[in-house]
Structures are given as structure tokens and as C-alpha cells.
Amino acid sequence: MTQQPTPPGAQLNLRGAVDLGALAARSTRREEAARRAAADPGAPAPRSPFVVDVTEETFADVVQRSAEVPVVLDLWAEGYDQGAEALQALADEYAGTFLLGRVDAQAEPQLAQSLVQSLQARAIPLVAAIVKGQPIPLFTGSYPTAEEIRPVLEEVLKVAAANGVTGRVEGAPGEVADEEPAVPPLHAEALAALGEGDYDAAAAAWQKALAGDPRDAAATEGLARVGVLRRVHGVDLATARAAAAAAPDDVAAQLVVADLDLVGGHVEDAFARLLGIVQRTAGEDRDLARTHLLELFTVVGTGDPRVVKARAALTRALF
Structure with missing residues (x-):
């Protein structure tokens, strides 16, 4: 079942945007991958800076971050993630115009249950957008093709722009510095x-x-x-x-x-x-x-x- 986002001209019911400052969506898995890559050049490369793993501890930060950049939330589970690569490839293609947050339903069962209940979904994978803290259900039950996802993402970006959310995700996974930097x-x-x-x-x-x-x-x-x-x-x-x-x-x-x-x-x-x-x-x-x-x-x-x-x-x- 596929649900379309709010029409681009519509205003979401938003209450007071929050200044997120420098809140960073750092993923434990990304950090581990970066360490593995440093120790083993043949190890898989760190994930795109436009994709983060979301846990119960970091979820509130990701929601708050949606006040400055649209967030696309992907609730997935092993065995039910076929086609997820298209969504991650689009995150790279769009180069930071939205942040893709991935929630592992098996690793984060309480968070997964809360998301399924709040979005009234019946199956996973579940994909939803978040704009200024407000959820917009997109897809549930299966992943569409890239060609089917792309126009829906365009609608999400239009909704975000209509509500003043036009930021971008910047940077790449950080490298460990050899020396402590001087105090600015x-x-x-x-x-x-x-x-x-x-x-x-x-x-x-x-x-x-x-x-x-x-x-x-x-x-x-x-x-x-x-x-x-x-x-x-x-x-x-x-x-x-x-x-x-x-x-x-x-x-x-x-x-x-x-x-x-x-x-x-x-x-x-x-x-x-x-x-x-x-x-x-x-x-x-x-x-x-x-x-x-x-x-x-x-x-x-x-x-x-x-x-x-x-x-x-x-x-x-x-x-």
C-alpha cells in the first residue's frame, strides 16, 4: 500500500520550530564502520553522510532536526528490506536535500512499535517523512522502485519548502584527528x-x-x-x-x-x-x-x- 504525502501547497499543522543548533545525528554503526575501514582498507566504506541509523536514544534529535532539513524515516527489518537500496541511492542522488534515517525494527523494538502505532501502519518496511516534527506516511509493506519513489520525494520537498524547511545535510563521516585542535x-x-x-x-x-x-x-x-x-x-x-x-x-x-x-x-x-x-x-x-x-x-x-x-x-x- 502506498500513501501520498500532503499536497505541496498545504501547510502542516506546525507548532513553534525549534533551533536545533549543531545537533548531530551520529550513528554507532557508522562509527564502527569508520574504525573498521581505518584498520582494514578492504572493509566496506562508511555509509553516506546523508544516511543515519536511528535508535531510541537519537530519535528525538532526528525529529528535532526535521525543523531544518526534511527527514525520510525508513523502518526496516532483516528479511523485509529488499529494495531499500533504491531509497539509500536516492539519498546520495539528492545530496543532502533530505536526511534518510534508518530504524532497525529488530534492534529497536520499542521505537518500532511506537512508530507503527502512531502512523497506523500494518506492515514493515514503513517509510515516512518528517517535516518540523510532523509525520507524513509515504509507503508501507514494500519498497517501490526508484522511479516510483522519486516523485514522492519531490512532493515531500515541496511540502518542506512550503513550511520553510530548506536546509541541507552537509559533511561526511569525520576522521579521527591525530592531534587535539587548538581552542578557537x-x-x-x-x-x-x-x-x-x-x-x-x-x-x-x-x-x-x-x-x-x-x-x-x-x-x-x-x-x-x-x-x-x-x-x-x-x-x-x-x-x-x-x-x-x-x-x-x-x-x-x-x-x-x-x-x-x-x-x-x-x-x-x-x-x-x-x-x-x-x-x-x-x-x-x-x-x-x-x-x-x-x-x-x-x-x-x-x-x-x-x-x-x-x-x-x-x-x-x-x-
Whole structure:
């Protein structure tokens, strides 16, 4: 069964785009392939930079990335992936006008179940587009030929353009550097300002770095940390907690306490508070809590076990 995407002139029901900064969709399998290639020149080449493996931990990042570049999500399983090569070849042909995210249903059963249920699919493979977080079912049950997929991709790109999503996937799988690179001048400026407690100067330096390179992950992380410190500076903890307790539906008050919990080392409490908002609200309040939570993930570090656990919970809440 094949489903066509939303007509190109239609506007998706979108709620507040999120600035993704330098969120990178790095795949464990790609990294392993790169290491194998370095050790064995005869090993298979690393996957195209326009294709990523999606896990439960990285799914929320991929959804957020759809605010700047269209995402085509391919839910597949071994034995049911005949014809998938056409989709991957088209990802290379289109050279970054969309990102192809592949979900292994056998390796990621919970994520696969959530996708099948949310898209009301009856079989895999399942192919869907995501534009600004909104899913568009494309194909289910089998892979069409490249000639059949191409016009559907063109429709997806038109829908994306109509909603302001015109970014591109850039770069290739990175190589391990032989030496640690020198700290860029703006990074050094930001760190020096932060050491002096000048949050405004630190933020300005990070912003300049991002203006020069929007994919500067270190600058994104630095700006997120400064953002938390600026928000809690001068805030009285007892007063903030009392205000949040008195108004549990006041999202702004809850965000303040989440920041204070994070700075105070109560990371899981901060995440739980924001996840609760995501689960019980909708519209702008939900988007505000989700965006804030992703920023705190950046501050703590994407590899932190507490972030991995909370990110999985966020995925379940969103889908």
C-alpha cells in the first residue's frame, strides 16, 4: 500500500520550530564502520553522510532536526528490506536535500512499535517523512522502485519548502584527528568570560562562534550552559520552589525550578519535572517544555546515562 504525502501547497499543522543548533545525528554503526575501514582498507566504506541509523536514544534529535532539513524515516527489518537500496541511492542522488534515517525494527523494538502505532501502519518496511516534527506516511509493506519513489520525494520537498524547511545535510563521516585542535579564539574568549562570571560576554562569544559556524557543537553546548546560568542568576531557590508548588500548571515557574535542580545537581529531578509537563500538556506549553528539556540534555551531555533514559521517555511521550 502506498500513501501520498500532503499536497505541496498545504501547510502542516506546525507548532513553534525549534533551533536545533549543531545537533548531530551520529550513528554507532557508522562509527564502527569508520574504525573498521581505518584498520582494514578492504572493509566496506562508511555509509553516506546523508544516511543515519536511528535508535531510541537519537530519535528525538532526528525529529528535532526535521525543523531544518526534511527527514525520510525508513523502518526496516532483516528479511523485509529488499529494495531499500533504491531509497539509500536516492539519498546520495539528492545530496543532502533530505536526511534518510534508518530504524532497525529488530534492534529497536520499542521505537518500532511506537512508530507503527502512531502512523497506523500494518506492515514493515514503513517509510515516512518528517517535516518540523510532523509525520507524513509515504509507503508501507514494500519498497517501490526508484522511479516510483522519486516523485514522492519531490512532493515531500515541496511540502518542506512550503513550511520553510530548506536546509541541507552537509559533511561526511569525520576522521579521527591525530592531534587535539587548538581552542578557537571565540571559544577561548567565551571560556575566559565564563570563568570571570560574565555570562553576557560568554553568551555573546558563543553566539559569534555559532554565527560563523552554525554546526559548532561546542559553541551550542557552551551557549546552552550559559543560558541556564543566566536564568538562575539571582533567583531565590525557596521562592522559586514555592511559586512552582503553588502553580503546578504554570510552565514558566516549572522551568525555573528545573534549571535550579540542574544547577544544584538534581539532574533526574529536573528531567522528570519537564517530562511531566510534556506528558500532560499540549500546544505551546508542550513545545516549550520539550525545547527546554532538549537544551538541558545538551548541558548534561548526550552520552550521560540520565540523558539516555530521559530521552527514551521523551520519545515515548512524543510518539
